[in-house]
Amino acid sequence: MPLTVKRLRETKVSGGKSPVHMVSAWANENDLVLGQVKVSEKSNEIAAIPKLLEVLFLEDTLVTIDATGCKTEIAIEITSRKAGYILAVKENQPQLYKDIEDEFRFAKQIEKQVSEDLGHGRIETRVCQVIKDFQFMSAETTQKWEGLKAAINIESVRKFKNSHKPKEMATWYYITSLEPNAKDFQKAIRSQWGIENKLRWTLDVAFSEDASRKRAKNASQNFSILNKIALNLLRNEKTAKVGFKGKRL
Known part of the structure; x- marks a missing residue:
């Protein structure tokens, strides 16, 4: 949702x-x-x-919100209603953002899945990486976010066919209360x-x-x-x- x-x-x-x-x-x-x-x-x-x-009615649903809704009180509200969350993380949560960056920079055990989309004259490749065993995130941070179980990194590369337009690259981070x-x-x-x-x-x-x-x-x-x-x-x-x-x- x-x-x-x-x-x-x-x-x-x-x-x-x-x-x-x-x-x-x-x-x-x-x-x-x-x-x-x-x-x-x-x-x-x-x-x-x-x-x-x-x-x-949130029970047994998944709530996804962009970085605007990445707040501890919102995570608490969702989990207290027996629902799961995926919240986008940006620089408006500086400590959390930095901790997640460090996790994906140095972690050795990362689950990964790659998907590709072809259409509208472009090819988009998305790599989803997931970390559940936090090594570089402080206990204070993990305890602060109710139900936190994993961090997610999405890396997207978009290439354009029959065009001189340069490829587009983007990276997004998320936290979730779901099993990886x-x-x-x-x-x-x-x-x-x-x-x-x-x-x-x-x-x-x-x-x-x-x-x-x-x-x-x-x-x-x-x-x-x-x-x-x-x-x-x-x-x-x-x-x-x-x-x-x-x-x-």
Whole structure:
């Protein structure tokens, strides 16, 4: 169940309030939006994520969140609800990030799985590496993160066919409360990335959500809910072999 934050760009008022942000929960296996919480103008998405988790049934589910949600209190909330987590780690958690870097730099026993995707004129190779026996991570760090069992490293190399464009390389780090399994982690992390196309891109292209200028009171939040209800219906409508705009018509 990936969680994501989406900004409604045109809800910003010049010299006034900031644009509206929504935190949404996406059920990847079912192609459904399960819920959303509006980020308070005087707060941030870190405060909104626990509110969204509170209203969801999490038992026996896997929750994936980008680096915004990599907080100890969020890890505690997820594990206390008998669910598992995969949290992206970036420099906003400097000590944890450095410890994970050291683990993958010096560790000798690393589980590894390689996958390749070909399509759209490119070849992407992703190497998923997993460490469960921490040698360079302090006990203070491991105890701080509730349920922590493994660290994950994804290295991606994207090459472009029939193009002089240079190859693209990227590295991501994650922590998880699940038992190490590199193949399953590849699939789970890709579902977090896939929310960009399945949810954000579709809302912007098929529903023109980014262009919406609804700003009064709760209008942007209410219409965002309606859009997501419609998206759930259209995602699970299998008879019409057309795109989302055609299905809406």
